[in-house]
Amino acid sequence: MCDWHHEGKACRPAYRLPIEQARGRGREGNRARSSVPGDSCYHDRVDVLLIVDFQRDFCPGGALPVAGCDEVAERLNDLAVRFDFVVATRDWHPPDHGSFAGVVVDPSRWRGSDPPSIWPVHCVAGTPGAELHPTLDQSPIDVVIDKGQDRFSQGYSAFHESGLDELLLERGVDHIYIGGLTTDYCVKKSVLDARRLGFDVTVIEDAIRAVNVQPWDGARALEEMRAAGASFTSAGELARGRAAIV
């Protein structure tokens, strides 16, 4: 037990560790070592539940809906109370966002991985469609991160110019459990970025849903995430291992 443990709870380091230390790679796995001289404490894992873009426009009745939102909400709500750090992202686009059909973008300024103008207008900042869907219980959510605000890229990834990386580092997070929408775009891009940044990632496979512009897109996204080193679990399996926090 070190100074950073208290009341029987695991360390929640409030200080910023150097990046390589905070994400302790290699033989030490994902245990972050204290930067306090002479302190031999190894911190327990710090987990976050990352809920991606569970917004009205991505659910039935919205501008770009996927099926099965009710099931996803139920599972995320059950899990959120089992994590002591929960972050939700929102797609939060300007009205003239370059991904929207009908918006003309100077190709020399476009930084998106997909072409511009391919999506219906969705999740415009401040509109009802951009709100978190009401079936998602917001009370366990600690932080809401808005992304996709730059009109010259799609902003699929939760890490894209959002400050999420810095937030997770500040909180000492090393393991991201991820659910939300959509499997083949924002969830996938977030997972790939998280792996690139050195986080452990577990995808909650029955708490995500795909757009499936092509019917195989969701399945292919799962393969890409797996190839990048993401693990997979189900909401039920994850819940069994984590008591609800009261």
Ligand SMILES: [Zn+2]
């Ligand atoms: Zn979008």
